[in-house]
Amino acid sequence: METNVPTTMVVSSPIDAVIALWLNEKKNRTGSDLTYDTYESIIKKFRQQLLSVRLELDPDLNIQGEVNEASRKEARKLIAIAAQGFAQQSSTGKSVSGATYNKRLAAISSFYAYANDNDHFSSGNPLTRIKRSKVQAYANAQPMDVSEVAASMKSIDR
Numbered sequence: 520m521e522t523n524v525p526t527t528m529v530v531s532s533p534i535d536a537v538i539a540l541w542l543n544e545k546k547n548r549t550g551s552d553l554t555y556d557t558y559e560s561i562i563k564k565f566r567q568q569l570l571s572v573r574l575e576l577d578p579d580l581n582i583q584g585e586v587n588e589a590s591r592k593e594a595r596k597l598i599a600i601a602a603q604g605f606a607q608q609s610s611t612g613k614s615v616s617g618a619t620y621n622k623r624l625a626a627i628s629s630f631y632a633y634a635n636d637n638d639h640f641s642s643g644n645p646l647t648r649i650k651r652s653k654v655q656a657y658a659n660a661q662p663m664d665v666s667e668v669a670a671s672m673k674s675i676d677r
């Protein structure tokens with residue numbers, strides 16, 4: 520029987536700990552290194568973007584003044600706007616595909632769902648009202664040439 524052992528990670532803040540716990544849960548649930556690496560990259564880049572404008576992943580830490588439902592709503596709105604901007608960014612300056620946009624939002628939303636469900640954060644998921652892009656699964660698929668299909672079929676060992 521396989522035991523799920525947490526991966527070793529350097530934790531320097533409570534939010535780093537929440538990120539590490541979330542990633543560990545993702546890895547244990549999916550068993551996928553690719554999912555772990557993708558989600559880790561997305562959440563860390565998103566956090567860096569937030570930190571560059573003096574915001575943090577936990578919406579409550581971004582509230583200045585009295586903490587109440589109105590200030591929490593405003594803090595969630597800031598995070599949601601930042602997430603949309605982040606999800607649309609491309610390192611090449613080109614538009615990202617709808618699938619990439621959706622994947623980034625899904626990863627960030629998954630983090631917030633985990634943080635709230637496990638009582639690390641208490642302000643709710645800021646991404647719940649963000650609409651995802653409509654994506655056609657095979658929109659960029661190209662048909663194979665008939666001769667290519669015939670050659671491939673011929674090469675099958677029966």
